[in-house]
Amino acid sequence: MLKFGGTSVASAENIEKSCAIALHALAGGPVVMVVSALGGTTDALIGAGRAAASGDSRYREALAQLQQRHLAAAQALLPPAGQPDVTATLTQGFSELTQLCDGVFALGELSARTLDRLMSYGELLSSQLVCAVIGGKTPAAWADARQLIRTNSCFGKAEVDPAATRQLVQAFGQKHAHALWVVPGFIGADAEGTTTTLGRGGSDYTAALLAAALDADKLEIWTDVSGMMTADPRLVARARPIAGISYQEAMELSYFGAKVLYPPTIQPVMERGIPLWIKNTFAPADYGTLVEVDPPHSPDVVRGLSSIGQLALLNLEGSGMVGIPGFSKRLFEALARKRINVVLITQSSSEYSICVGVAAADVPAARAVVDAEFAPEIGAGRIAPLRPELGLAIVALVGENMKNHPGISGRLFGALGQNGVNIRAIAQGSSERNISTVIRSEDVPKAINVLHEAFFEPAYKQVNLYVLGPGNVGGKLLAQLAQQQAHLQQQLGLQVRVVAIANRRHCVVDENGLDLATWPAALAAAGPCTLDEFTQLILSRNLRNSILVDVTANPAAADHYAALLEKSVAVVACNKVAASSAYANYARLKGLAQDFNTRFLFETNVGAGLPIIGTLGDLTRSGDVVRRLEAVLSGTLNFVFNNYDGSRPFAEVVRQAQAEGYTEPDPRLDLSGTDVARKILILAREAGHPLEMSDVQIESFLPASCLEGDVEAFYEQLAVHEAHFRALYDAATAAGKRLKFVARYADGTAAVGLQAVLPSHDVYELRGKDNIVLFYTDRYSEQPLVIKGAGAGAEVTAAGVFADIIRAARL
Numbered sequence: 001m002l003k004f005g006g007t008s009v010a011s012a013e014n015i016e017k018s019c020a021i022a023l024h025a026l027a028g029g030p031v032v033m034v035v036s037a038l039g040g041t042t043d044a045l046i047g048a049g050r051a052a053a054s055g056d057s058r059y060r061e062a063l064a065q066l067q068q069r070h071l072a073a074a075q076a077l078l079p080p081a082g083q084p085d086v087t088a089t090l091t092q093g094f095s096e097l098t099q100l101c102d103g104v105f106a107l108g109e110l111s112a113r114t115l116d117r118l119m120s121y122g123e124l125l126s127s128q129l130v131c132a133v134i135g136g137k138t139p140a141a142w143a144d145a146r147q148l149i150r151t152n153s154c155f156g157k158a159e160v161d162p163a164a165t166r167q168l169v170q171a172f173g174q175k176h177a178h179a180l181w182v183v184p185g186f187i188g189a190d191a192e193g194t195t196t197t198l199g200r201g202g203s204d205y206t207a208a209l210l211a212a213a214l215d216a217d218k219l220e221i222w223t224d225v226s227g228m229m230t231a232d233p234r235l236v237a238r239a240r241p242i243a244g245i246s247y248q249e250a251m252e253l254s255y256f257g258a259k260v261l262y263p264p265t266i267q268p269v270m271e272r273g274i275p276l277w278i279k280n281t282f283a284p285a286d287y288g289t290l291v292e293v294d295p296p297h298s299p300d301v302v303r304g305l306s307s308i309g310q311l312a313l314l315n316l317e318g319s320g321m322v323g324i325p326g327f328s329k330r331l332f333e334a335l336a337r338k339r340i341n342v343v344l345i346t347q348s349s350s351e352y353s354i355c356v357g358v359a360a361a362d363v364p365a366a367r368a369v370v371d372a373e374f375a376p377e378i379g380a381g382r383i384a385p386l387r388p389e390l391g392l393a394i395v396a397l398v399g400e401n402m403k404n405h406p407g408i409s410g411r412l413f414g415a416l417g418q419n420g421v422n423i424r425a426i427a428q429g430s431s432e433r434n435i436s437t438v439i440r441s442e443d444v445p446k447a448i449n450v451l452h453e454a455f456f457e458p459a460y461k462q463v464n465l466y467v468l469g470p471g472n473v474g475g476k477l478l479a480q481l482a483q484q485q486a487h488l489q490q491q492l493g494l495q496v497r498v499v500a501i502a503n504r505r506h507c508v509v510d511e512n513g514l515d516l517a518t519w520p521a522a523l524a525a526a527g528p529c530t531l532d533e534f535t536q537l538i539l540s541r542n543l544r545n546s547i548l549v550d551v552t553a554n555p556a557a558a559d560h561y562a563a564l565l566e567k568s569v570a571v572v573a574c575n576k577v578a579a580s581s582a583y584a585n586y587a588r589l590k591g592l593a594q595d596f597n598t599r600f601l602f603e604t605n606v607g608a609g610l611p612i613i614g615t616l617g618d619l620t621r622s623g624d625v626v627r628r629l630e631a632v633l634s635g636t637l638n639f640v641f642n643n644y645d646g647s648r649p650f651a652e653v654v655r656q657a658q659a660e661g662y663t664e665p666d667p668r669l670d671l672s673g674t675d676v677a678r679k680i681l682i683l684a685r686e687a688g689h690p691l692e693m694s695d696v697q698i699e700s701f702l703p704a705s706c707l708e709g710d711v712e713a714f715y716e717q718l719a720v721h722e723a724h725f726r727a728l729y730d731a732a733t734a735a736g737k738r739l740k741f742v743a744r745y746a747d748g749t750a751a752v753g754l755q756a757v758l759p760s761h762d763v764y765e766l767r768g769k770d771n772i773v774l775f776y777t778d779r780y781s782e783q784p785l786v787i788k789g790a791g792a793g794a795e796v797t798a799a800g801v802f803a804d805i806i807r808a809a810r811l
């Protein structure tokens with residue numbers, strides 16, 4: 001039994017392919033070909049019927065076009081001698097169709113019964129065309145499905161009488177012994193012989209019914225994809241075909257929107273154990289998907305993921321329900337009276353509420369019928385009126401192997417939780433074959449991708465970066481990312497993509513990942529963007545594993561972290577503003593990261609790429625107590641005092657530090673000691689002490705006038721005060737000392753200031769732009785734990801940001 005879908009017969013070329021497949025199958029025994037309408041025909045017929053009903057005479061043109069398409073296919077496929085019969089059949093069919101629509105036009109009404117008749121021509125004509133084509137190569141007989149498929153008279157989606165159908169098919173088969181039949185799919189007839197249809201996608205069902213009635217060896221559904229996929233390929237680029245699947249799993253997946261198979265198709269073949277093979281007409285060599293009783297073992301615990309949208313949850317709540325039997329019965333009976341299909345049910349064991357999932361379109365009817373049913377209880381205040389919630393979808397995991405396999409729901413919830421996908425309801429039957437979660441519709445693409453990675457690609461994870469402020473550090477970071485992308489993918493399974501880059505004025509976005517070789521030109525040409533818009537962009541794109549990388553020094557940027565963390569978007573910042581803001585804000589951001597299963601990382605806030613904050617965390621988490629910190633934390637100031645010896649002006653050395661990329665964008669932050677104060681504050685906080693900036697004592701070595709104007713005025717004032725700097729240097733040198741800007745923390749107090757240190761001091765030998773931190777802890781009480789190395793510079797800082805990104809990505 002072979003069924004060919006709409007795309008498989010959409011054009012002359014495709015019909016040729018389908019016929020070749022059927023001829024090939026014929027070598028193995030008799031074949032029944034079930035054929036859909038030429039792709040797009042059913043919609044066109046419905047459109048023509050509706051146009052006619054609404055008084056729009058353009059239905060005639062639509063039908064003429066459709067006729068032309070069928071005739072052109074016949075001409076292309078058949079030799080001249082074979083054409084007249086088919087042309088006559090097609091012309092006759094379209095003449096009947098036109099008459100039918102003329103009647104609809106005259107009446108101004110399109111009944112479900114007439115619509116069924118109208119639609120039936122799609123399959124009736126396509127199957128006769130295909131029969132003529134294949135009949136030119138081998139004897140073939142056309143059979144009218146209306147004499148085979150017996151249904152009730154429920155027009156639009158008739159229900160099949162399987163027993164009567166079986167009898168009709170078998171009787172027909174005995175009377176007409178042909179090696180090859182061609183049968184129209186989708187249509188049937190009721191007991192009076194009136195044409196009915198089986199619902200959209202019903203051709204699969206026709207084929208399954210015929211296969212069951214004839215006890216076929218197998219049913220092959222020929223379509224335009226290479227089988228049932230692990231997830232909808234329109235949502236998940238890396239979805240792959242499932243080789244083997246059980247009937248029940250296929251039923252679950254097809255019900256949940258795996259459109260490759262019309263759900264009722266499975267029942268008839270499952271009852272008779274007939275294997276069902278989904279194959280690709282356009283890639284017949286591909287294996288496809290074999291649906292059978294007992295598919296071979298697969299290492300995947302989950303067989304597939306699926307989703308259905310346009311769902312609503314109906315919540316019935318109230319204390320009047322507790323312990324009183326019969327409430328659920330009344331709820332379900334009320335819904336059934338309106339033929340409302342319940343797709344999901346949950347009830348907490350407190351019995352205080354029942355929650356059911358229905359199609360969103362059913363909500364008005366459901367509300368009316370349920371509120372009427374419970375009017376007495378609602379009136380007495382014992383239960384609340386029905387509360388519908390719209391904009392939802394179901395995402396389901398399907399797989400027989402999930403049974404008795406602990407940890408599946410844990411992984412499911414963990415993966416969704418880390419991506420800020422809120423689960424509104426859950427249902428798992430005791431078959432453990434399906435775990436369904438109800439989530440917001442807009443989260444579906446993210447959720448399906450995250451779950452696909454969690455269950456089908458454990459060695460792969462896509463990470464989406466939003467980079468704010470591609471200056472010195474940001475520019476180096478993007479270069480490092482470009483260089484490491486392939487390595488990250490191969491070695492860590494991380495596909496790290498930069499989705500957007502924004503500077504003060506512009507923002508360039510590409511959801512498929514920006515080209516890291518050409519981003520500067522793309523950014524220069526991009527449209528304007530504010531910080532608010534950038535945050536909204538991150539939230540609205542709603543991509544999985546999203547990370548904001550803040551490489552600005554902008555205080556306003558830090559105000560946006562909370563909104564992102566609350567949506568489980570990780571924040572990696574070398575911007576120190578947030579971590580050194582009010583303690584309450586610092587603590588809140590850390591708390592948000594924890595509450596929303598994401599990361600707020602700022603390792604580069606202290607010591608650039610040096611592992612200082614991470615080490616502090618390791619110490620405190622393992623129970624050590626930091627008693628005292630002594631540190632040189634400014635790359636700029638260390639560089640300046642290491643290079644200033646009076647032979648050239650102090651201001652010039654500071655300018656050099658700025659030119660080499662060690663200073664803050666505003667160098668006054670370094671020279672004033674503010675940058676170092678921020679750093680010791682952050683270290684104290686990370687060591688567990690809730691200090692405020694006002695608790696850090698800053699002993700400035702700058703004359704006050706240096707900080708009174710803008711940056712240029714600052715440099716001018718440095719020059720004006722050259723003698724002051726020279727005096728500091730000379731005094732230290734005369735005493736055999738060196739100048740170091742030292743930060744200290746002990747016993748809840750912190751201070752930063754310039755010190756002249758002797759050669760015996762731990763920081764005396766600190767070179768270039770290096771930083772050093774000495775941790776005195778309970779465990780390191782005699783000799784401190786020391787971290788030392790380059791503490792500023794775009795390359796090392798970018799590397800530190802990179803490391804934080806990887807940490808966030810591997811959460």
Ligand SMILES: NC(=O)c1ccc[n+]([C@@H]2O[C@H](COP(=O)([O-])OP(=O)(O)OC[C@H]3O[C@@H](n4cnc5c(N)ncnc54)[C@H](O)[C@@H]3O)[C@@H](O)[C@H]2O)c1
Nearest residue numbers: 469471472473503504551552553554574575665792793797
């Ligand atoms: N340079 C270092 O050695 C070092 C070390 C550790 C941490 N940091 C931190 O790195 C950050 C960046 O330093 P940098 O040297 O790269 O500075 P930079 O001035 O070269 O780069 C910052 C970039 O951010 C952009 N920017 C500012 N406000 C913005 C906004 N609202 N939206 C988008 N972009 C905005 C600027 O235009 C600039 O391009 C600072 O917070 C600094 O404290 C630097």
Ligand SMILES: N[C@@H](CCO)C(=O)O
Nearest residue numbers: 634635636662663664
């Ligand atoms: N401006 C900073 C950069 C590192 O945070 C410094 O000089 O140390």
